[in-house]
Amino acid sequence: MLPSIDALIALALEEDLGRGDVTSEVIFERGAQASGRIIAKEPLVVAGTEVAREVFLRVDARTRCDLVVADGQRLQPGEVVAQVAGSARSLLSAERTALNFLQRLSGIATLTRRFADSVAGTRAIVCDTRKTAPGWRLLDKRAVLAGGGANHRADLASGVLIKDNHIAACGSVKAAVERARARAPHGLRIEVEVTSIDQIDEALSAGAEVVLLDNMTPERVRACVAKIAGRAVIEVSGGITLDTIRAFAEAGPDRISVGALTHSARSLDVSLEVE
Amino acid sequence: MLPSIDALIALALEEDLGRGDVTSEVIFERGAQASGRIIAKEPLVVAGTEVAREVFLRVDARTRCDLVVADGQRLQPGEVVAQVAGSARSLLSAERTALNFLQRLSGIATLTRRFADSVAGTRAIVCDTRKTAPGWRLLDKRAVLAGGGANHRADLASGVLIKDNHIAACGSVKAAVERARARAPHGLRIEVEVTSIDQIDEALSAGAEVVLLDNMTPERVRACVAKIAGRAVIEVSGGITLDTIRAFAEAGPDRISVGALTHSARSLDVSLEVE
């Protein structure tokens, strides 16, 4: 586990059972054992399995948690995610936190899967944004991968994305792109947001390698794609839904970024059934 | 800020700008100043305002962030949440993290408001569950309060809730409730889940003070309410939606707990407009 994931798990355990689990402690005798299965209760693409296992082990290192599936697998209702066994107190105390991770991350993977399936056969790839739950960046992005999406930049250091505020500060698209190209690490492409088809030549001649078309209609995207004509990678964004994504994908962009993948996926139903 | 909120904010800042914000650093000159307004872009009940302000201040203690509204207020599109001013780099670097907090928490508050409004005029109060985003327990629960809901237990130490697994371990509802009553801290009520109306007398005579009716129809809830006849607090739960909650509320329970408030609220649109 990377340190930031360790830290999030620590926060999660502390907030739920930092003062103990009064119900389990008063009900179960100290030595009582139990076992159970974590089961999908609705169709889903699973994600977060390793974090869930880590939660059980952090609560009690003697708990056994065997993962039956790996992140990215599609499950039908009733299919088993993992089998757990150990102290009854430990299993029940860890249950909610482990499930909360699984349910949220499987929600993201499953929603991503639906978006990704919607663009099948086009050149477009669905990708995430930085609109992740604070503290969950890496987990959210891995869930997107599990769902068949791609990752956009991981953080503010791993991509240059010039938006309107940046352009305004520099005076023009050209000035902004040139300044970025001169100063940014050489392993990063320069991506710039354009708001009209007229800015495209300016951006490309200044050295932009990725063009972001934000809040355009599929028709305008199509026109921009034609204008760019392979001279840059093309990303589309802006309130794209399952209903509209196909039209955007058919307009020809390389990437369609969807904030909803990580900020508005609903949790899916996964439960622990104790035997 | 409480230590756990400090820790979550630290995780959030580290994951997004721990290696710097390469775009802002290459575009804005060191001394460049900016100001802007955080604005609701759709109708919402706002939550997370103080956390958002803290994010701006943690990125740069010299940033000014004046909150215009308080958590719990209803806002229309275009209404201002806060005004910010300071270094252009600092504002832009903090923007996404601050908005991610605001959008998720306002989503929870707004969804809660809709559920709460749906039960107006009944005795039922909408409350949350422990199905919060790991690491976010306190924030999620405060957003529920902002939306007009009530809080269920804060963690595993602040409530006794006996479910089927616990009952199975003790052999009967009666044995489980009695054991819990004998051992639990005296400031906690004993809540027990009953799966049929036949268990109610057993639960009450053993000392249960709260009865949880899980996954019942409104009709069965009504029958149980009549049976309990004021001898215990009644909580209803189990996949209740905006479409069904009114029927449940009219069946007479005291509390309706809804996991979706915190695990499936979509983020709402809030943005920073730089002037």
Add this chain to the structure above:
Amino acid sequence: MLPSIDALIALALEEDLGRGDVTSEVIFERGAQASGRIIAKEPLVVAGTEVAREVFLRVDARTRCDLVVADGQRLQPGEVVAQVAGSARSLLSAERTALNFLQRLSGIATLTRRFADSVAGTRAIVCDTRKTAPGWRLLDKRAVLAGGGANHRADLASGVLIKDNHIAACGSVKAAVERARARAPHGLRIEVEVTSIDQIDEALSAGAEVVLLDNMTPERVRACVAKIAGRAVIEVSGGITLDTIRAFAEAGPDRISVGALTHSARSLDVSLEVE
């Protein structure tokens, strides 16, 4: 280990051997092995055994530490708590921190045992307070359990206890209790402190479920118990000592809370004898 206990152990190790153990490092050769026994040097009820073992393992994961007893057992002088074996440097470096945990927690358990034994045969149960050593809440409370006491609320979220300052803010016992009952999570009972027998009916009719009788004589407690007549749980507190607790217990309350259990227990003598 829960995160907060991990954090306390980390603080403890850092403060004592964060810069190394100069004596052990200069005296023992790197490969030198040793073994020993942790022994009670005076009669005691042991507590903290698992934390002590964790200390040895955190200093050196290759150390072997076998617990011979479990928390809550009574030991006579010379009886063995645990056996340890491993690198001489590691054992000696961990010794003081491990013993400091054991000695303080066994002190709490033992003192609790004496209080609990003093009320044998009455309905009263001895319980702790929030007067624990900052940073040690969970450990202190578990030591109280090991000594045969019960736990009062774990923290400020797991119990409602209305004291004079709260009553003053609301204007009356009645107003305070009613406000708390309306707003508090439904899994919590409302406990209210009463300073005279005259307030009892007001408190009960407003919905108080636990009455705290603070700083009363046993006689006054007896009168209040009669007045309450089973309508609420009764807790007594206020400077109660081993000399006076029996008289209070015989007056009929349900709980007697004693701050001294955790804030004034003396450490008991436990030592590591290297063979």
Add this chain to the structure above:
Amino acid sequence: MLPSIDALIALALEEDLGRGDVTSEVIFERGAQASGRIIAKEPLVVAGTEVAREVFLRVDARTRCDLVVADGQRLQPGEVVAQVAGSARSLLSAERTALNFLQRLSGIATLTRRFADSVAGTRAIVCDTRKTAPGWRLLDKRAVLAGGGANHRADLASGVLIKDNHIAACGSVKAAVERARARAPHGLRIEVEVTSIDQIDEALSAGAEVVLLDNMTPERVRACVAKIAGRAVIEVSGGITLDTIRAFAEAGPDRISVGALTHSARSLDVSLEVE
């Protein structure tokens, strides 16, 4: 605040109010203000004042906390330690944690004062040990200073103290002392425990600069002091109480170390009186 004290305060706040303070939140309106005085309720030497103030400020940076006394001052019942003012919720939420620090640390300072006064007029100075509450080393030792005691080594790196286990590993006092002298940092004296008067010449000729006389009678201490004759600093330890310390001090040692100062001081009564 040093990082380790920050960390302990964070643990303390998290454990008590990490999930909120349900009573204060339901009773006090958000804007309600209050003020009060922290008052000694029994005679004491105060310690921990700055930590207590920090607790109030960490809960709410807008709280005002003015210290009226400094660590080390003697207070009579009714004398004021500090004045506090701010949000009623914030004051009441911080109260218990702040007092828990003050009460434990004032207990240590006061007990130290009694020991120190007992040796007045002799050359002996009372000092502490490493038998502090894990996590509290620096605070406990500062409270000893506040009570007029001196500090022994701060941790395992700031003093060489050769005990019987170390001597056994080396074969003789002479070998142990010589090895330590050759290898230890040159800013540290070599202290060695001797169990009989016969070992003194061996220790001194090997280069010991401090001799620890453990578990001897005052008479034997006197004989050792005569034998050492100013050639080394002399420390006495081993179960010394307020009843026996004077006899030890009059036997002529330089230091008397007392574990009870930090491991067995009872908490003293300090309270917050809200006006």
Add this chain to the structure above:
Amino acid sequence: MLPSIDALIALALEEDLGRGDVTSEVIFERGAQASGRIIAKEPLVVAGTEVAREVFLRVDARTRCDLVVADGQRLQPGEVVAQVAGSARSLLSAERTALNFLQRLSGIATLTRRFADSVAGTRAIVCDTRKTAPGWRLLDKRAVLAGGGANHRADLASGVLIKDNHIAACGSVKAAVERARARAPHGLRIEVEVTSIDQIDEALSAGAEVVLLDNMTPERVRACVAKIAGRAVIEVSGGITLDTIRAFAEAGPDRISVGALTHSARSLDVSLEVE
């Protein structure tokens, strides 16, 4: 301060003064004040000024520390970096840690300046590597900027750099580059290491955007530059020194990366002169 810098400062303060500063505490009276100037003792390019100030403030928030220069300025011996004033104890306790930051970071900036000056007039830009002191990544890289260098990728997520091990795993340069291009975030360029001029066309046709020429002579670099002919960014690396860098720069690459900037710069002499 970003969280990771906060954490490093906390480690640094804890390790040096976590148990107090015994010399300052015994020598200076509690209220004693002092002031002083931090002065360059040899020619240098300064870096780390804000971290140094933070160290003084973290030790004592009442200390005043006014920075006279900004990171990146060249200073001659005797020139002032900052002025400090406050408690004598606080200044002396913070001194060494603050200077240790300043001296190491100014060493990096100064060495970078020398390398950068050596390539003046060529198209080459000197940049850093990931060979930074663990825990210091962001600080080390900012010191490189202060010295006139550029930053290479910030971490393993902010750049794709395919080396021999990666190529071996894929079977060919072509396969490796194509796989990376297909899977990597679209904001990242694909950089690939080539070991002979023959691999260049393969790399470029597969989509490589940056070519790393490792451990070549200036002559071979020149040949590769000609071969690439502007079709990719060219980086050179491999044991380049102040003696050899000019020859490499004149061979025509875009970037010359030098691990020594951060892993082998000597600390420069900066001291605090108390007045």
Add this chain to the structure above:
Amino acid sequence: MLPSIDALIALALEEDLGRGDVTSEVIFERGAQASGRIIAKEPLVVAGTEVAREVFLRVDARTRCDLVVADGQRLQPGEVVAQVAGSARSLLSAERTALNFLQRLSGIATLTRRFADSVAGTRAIVCDTRKTAPGWRLLDKRAVLAGGGANHRADLASGVLIKDNHIAACGSVKAAVERARARAPHGLRIEVEVTSIDQIDEALSAGAEVVLLDNMTPERVRACVAKIAGRAVIEVSGGITLDTIRAFAEAGPDRISVGALTHSARSLDVSLEVE
């Protein structure tokens, strides 16, 4: 691992692979295995081996890392430090951080070895200072031991060192030494810096046990050594290099402290060769 070393490793991993290792993730298939050897590429005294192993294990607990040598051993180019095997992704992701630790610490050990060898045959011992990389104190000092040097005080609590600022505050060497002797823990010697031979008698008669001769020529050191005549330990410091240390050592001091050991050692070449 001690907590502070754990914390530094966590910072190091977070800063380099906290957002993942994009190259390894896109290139290597999830299950791909690899093995390799960590090899010295130039002559060195190795240090940091256990930290390097811990880095591999923290990235992936299933990685195998067998240390072939122990800290302090001299290695020739091509000699193996450790063998590693496991997931290809895990090995490559951990590589740079593990090597960064090894290279810096081996640099310190090797430079120390050279200084130590330079004084062979004299009574002088080479020792370190507090001029370590912030966050690395314990590691840096252990590397000095590995290189055959000795440690000076570990932190500000484990030694009393009175410098000119302290003397000025007290008015005289005599006053400063006496005050320190009266107040400092009795396990610490009093060390005082003297700037002229005339201060020696004053320092010794006041009780100084160690005399620091700072920034003197070897000739002046020799005169001071004669003057002190065995009455105190003698330390020499001040810009001593490999060229000058022999002359200082022959002047007769006990310790020569060299800041460069830890602040200016260059990293040595160690690499991971994947098979």
